Amino acid sequence: MISIDNLSKVFHSRDGAKVFALEDVSLTVGDNEFITIVGPSGCGKSTLLRLVSGLIQPSSGSVAIDRTIVIEPRQDTGIVFQMPVLLPWATILDNVLFPLKMLGRDVTGGIVKARHLLNMVGLGGFEQKYPRELSGGMQQRAAICRSLIHNPSVLLMDEPFGALDALTREEMALEVLRIWTEEPKTILFVTHSITEAVLLADRVVVMSPRPGRIAEIIDINLPRPRTFEIEAHHEFQKAAQRVRGLIFGNRDEQQTSS
Structure with missing residues (x-):
């Protein structure tokens, strides 16, 4: 199990200014659960994965895997x-x-x-x-x-298909689902693709613009195994529409307030 508790991360720019990447992020991920993380560019998705991996340390809050605080990269x-x-x-x-x-x-x-x-x-x-x-x-x-x-019991995937063409990307998404079915792992998967996020996940975590916070967590109640044919399912379309509304709604609100 992964426990993320009030996690925040602040970076410092070259001129010394503070850049708030994540703020008060809390999330519990069950064993062998498949979680996808989506949000606008710069919302801290990749930073969140690096914190869970132990590659960087939080400014405040904590990450624990199986009740052990993550302070460095783990063998599992x-x-x-x-x-x-x-x-x-x-x-x-x-x-x-x-x-x-x-x-x-x-x-x-x-x-x-x-x-x-x-x-x-x-x-x-x-x-x-x-x-x-x-x-x-x-x-x-x-x-x-x-x-x-x-x-490993935990697999962190940071936009692993981002550099691939559309057809290869779809093929790889199904490949990951097949691997996860055959060798269950707890997976955190960052993506910019709403379709990919809904197809893969048990739950979709939608992040707000920087500083990154969790805007909403959406349960994906779709049968498995899944293929891209499930896009025609009403629940798939409903979930994708909700994710899209959260992302673009947040972006529009940010632009209006700036």
Whole structure:
């Protein structure tokens, strides 16, 4: 379980001015729950994920995973960024195994797991290829495998499909759902796509403009497994419309007040 309690983050610009990225964010995420986070650009979505990961520390408030306060990156947490960030000189198999090397775990024993993950995402047979030999979507699949190799209980995904074309993006969204079904994890998934947010989530967290606060949390009561055909479902359209209204309503209010 992830417990986020009154979390705030303030950065300082070069001229010393304070930039309030997040303010009093509180959220509880259950085990194996799939949470998507949406909001306007600059609302602190990525900052929230970095705080949960332990890559940065809050200005106030706290993040706890399984009742342990997060003060540094944890071995039970995996991260997928917008870009794959694969090692260009290493094969795809070695890239997937890299976290095990960093954690001092048994790499030889991890090869079976790595091959299983690569097969699961359609990269069987590409183990000895190099990143430059793969498409962007294939590289991101490899990055997802790398984030899962050490069997984390929490997976943080920061706009992982943002650099992909529309068709590949849809394919990858369904791939993540399939992986989550086969190997359940607690997932926090940041996206700019309202459709993606509703398709994937158990709950959608909608953020307000900076300083980022939680404007609303929307339950997605749609049957699983899901495909993009579910977009025609009345409840899907209702949820997407609510998310859209919150995001653009907040933006319009901010522009009116400025």
